[in-house]
Amino acid sequence: MNPMDTLEARLRALEDADAIRSLKARYFSCCDLKDPHGMRECFAPGPVRIDYGAIGVFDDRDALVAVFERLGCHPHIVEMHHGVNPQIEVIDERHARGKWGLHYQMLDTRERAFTQLGAYYEDEYRKIDGKWKIAATRCVVTSTLVGSYDPASPGVRFAGRQAG
Numbered sequence: 001m002n003p004m005d006t007l008e009a010r011l012r013a014l015e016d017a018d019a020i021r022s023l024k025a026r027y028f029s030c031c032d033l034k035d036p037h038g039m040r041e042c043f044a045p046g047p048v049r050i051d052y053g054a055i056g057v058f059d060d061r062d063a064l065v066a067v068f069e070r071l072g073c074h075p076h077i078v079e080m081h082h083g084v085n086p087q088i089e090v091i092d093e094r095h096a097r098g099k100w101g102l103h104y105q106m107l108d109t110r111e112r113a114f115t116q117l118g119a120y121y122e123d124e125y126r127k128i129d130g131k132w133k134i135a136a137t138r139c140v141v142t143s144t145l146v147g148s149y150d151p152a153s154p155g156v157r158f159a160g161r162q163a164g
Contacts, residue, residue, distance in 0.1 A: 052139050096125040114145075114147050
């Protein structure tokens with residue numbers, strides 16, 4: 001490989017890693033903004049592997065979106081997803097993988113409850129028609145805090161690795 005080819009390959013890998021960071025940021029934003037269509041478009045069409053632990057395991061993006069709409073797309077559910085410490089490895093021009101930390105907060109204004117959790121994602125990405133998509137993902141919860149801010153019963157309901 002001549003020096004120009006090497007430089008082009010390095011530049012492409014940097015651009016691909018940046019595009020993957022943007023993809024994951026878009027995914028988090030779509031979750032927070034209650035945008036099921038936008039969230040769906042972050043995933044590859046067809047068979048995928050989505051393992052969100054207690055939320056469920058899904059074989060296609062539409063199954064995940066259906067659960068998202070049922071559980072999260074309500075005005076009284078206020079979510080904040082903060083993806084941190086991305087570790088992205090571009091394998092080749094069409095495949096990459098990554099690991100992300102997650103700090104998540106959810107306020108349920110109807111129940112006057114909150115959830116805060118720490119987790120990490122293990123992702124696989126595939127470039128389809130020139131755009132990176134999530135082809136597989138696994139979210140592993142590492143810490144959970146569930147509490148109430150209802151004046152009648154304030155306090156911690158659960159603290160540990162993962163609420164049941």
